[in-house]
Amino acid sequence: MAISLQKGQKISLEKSNGSSLTNLCVGVNWGAITKKGFFGTKTVAVDLDASCAVFDANKKLLDVVYFGKLQSTGIQHSGDDRTGDTDGDDGLDNEVINVKLPQLPAAADQVVFVLNSFSGDDFKTIPFASIRLYEGTPTQVNSIHAVYDIANDEKFAGSVSMVLGKLYKHNGNWKFSAIGETTKDKKLEQTVKTVETAYL
Structure with missing residues (x-):
């Protein structure tokens, strides 16, 4: 039974x-926007970007994995x-970041997942x-561990950047913390800087 995460839950x-879960997929799923116009409604594609930043115990940035750099040690x-689900929720993740915990660099202490709206929506x-956190591959879900709903919320208005959550080491074991907070940033580089100063 998958855990339904709440903001701030660890x-x-x-x-x-x-x-222990050692091969973890973090999948992000989102829908396209329906806009009402003079000639009825139309579906508008939404380009969100899931990324993750890896930090060591001294909060030093080790690497960033995003659409322009799809691979790092232990991460794919x-x-x-670039569209989201244009025909309604198909139940599949639009972007998946696969983390093989044993293969992460020895210095890795936190892996923070962020979401940026490239299309500016x-x-x-x-x-x-x-x-959702699950065991499997980007194309096959074996077992869902946890689900975190970040659907449209009044407090998200005007924001195009969000810190989703993070994997972190605690007494030698990896845990996950659901964050789900928007930032004022417009670009990934700025979001990573915000993570460094406020979420580690």
Whole structure:
């Protein structure tokens, strides 16, 4: 049974059989915007970008994985999705970041996941958006560990950047913290700087 995460909630990456989740996919799913016009409604594609930044215990940035750099040690990005679900929620993730925890650099202490609206559409206007942590691959979901709904919310109005959550080491074990907070940033580089100063 998948955990339904709340903002600020922290969870261990322990499976129901007691073993640790080591190969983790963080999938982001979102919908296209329906706009009403003079001649009826039309569906407008939304280009969101899921990225992650890896930091060491001294809060030093080690690497960033995003649509322009799809791979790092222990991390693989599925690639850029520029439209979202234009025909309603198909239940599949639009972008997936696969993290193999044992393969991360030894110095890695936190992996922070962020979402930026490349198309400039603010998060309040997007009909649905969620992230989920699961075991499997970008094309196959074996077991969903946790789901975090970040659907349109009044407090998201005007924001095009969001800190989704982070993997972090605690007493040698990896845990996940759901953050779900928008930032004032417009670009990924700025969002990573905000993470460095406020979310580590």
